[in-house]
Amino acid sequence: MRSQFKGDRTDFVAEQDHLLQSKTILTVLALSLCRLGLLHCWEMGLRMGLKIVDTFDTSFTLTAEAQEQLMALLKEPSFGQQVCDSKGWAEVKFTEQLFQPVPYSSQTPKGMAAEFEQYQDDPDHYAIVHVPPPFMFKAKIFKPSRLCAIFQKVA
Numbered sequence: 001m002r003s004q005f006k007g008d009r010t011d012f013v014a015e016q017d018h019l020l021q022s023k024t025i026l027t028v029l030a031l032s033l034c035r036l037g038l039l040h041c042w043e044m045g046l047r048m049g050l051k052i053v054d055t056f057d058t059s060f061t062l063t064a065e066a067q068e069q070l071m072a073l074l075k076e077p078s079f080g081q082q083v084c085d086s087k088g089w090a091e092v093k094f095t096e097q098l099f100q101p102v103p104y105s106s107q108t109p110k111g112m113a114a115e116f117e118q119y120q121d122d123p124d125h126y127a128i129v130h131v132p133p134p135f136m137f138k139a140k141i142f143k144p145s146r147l148c149a150i151f152q153k154v155a
Contacts, residue, residue: 060144069139070135070141073139074131074135083129089127089153090154091154092154093152094150097119099116099147099148099150100144100146101147112148116128116148126153127150127152129148129151
């Protein structure tokens with residue numbers, strides 16, 4: 001940023017502080033967007049490349065053996081205990097419902113198809129968790145690259 005400064009040293013220092021704060025805020029914002037995958041960083045600098053998604057196909061199909069393997073992994077007691085620990089619950093059960101998270105938009109403000117929003121709206125009885133990448137790999141699921149699973153509080 002080049003300054004068109006005209007004034008005394010105190011004004012100059014104040015303007016430089018303001019520019020530094022503005023640049024810091026923009027850098028933090030850009031890095032946050034990078035982590036979310038909304039901003040692409042390259043060529044030793046930051047250039048904004050936001051992609052607006054109007055529609056997103058949430059449908060997916062798993063092979064029978066991939067689905068069976070994934071269901072077995074999600075029903076493991078140790079994984080259920082991790083969900084319990086994160087929510088502070090005593091016991092959960094896997095509802096056998098999976099969905100593909102979607103980009104946030106005006107049609108999908110919660111990042112999921114409307115049919116699954118009811119579970120997000122009831123956090124006292126349901127937990128939506130990202131299927132861990134090792135589970136996806138073990139079940140040989142590569143498309144879609146991310147899935148969410150719904151667990152219900154039992155006790």
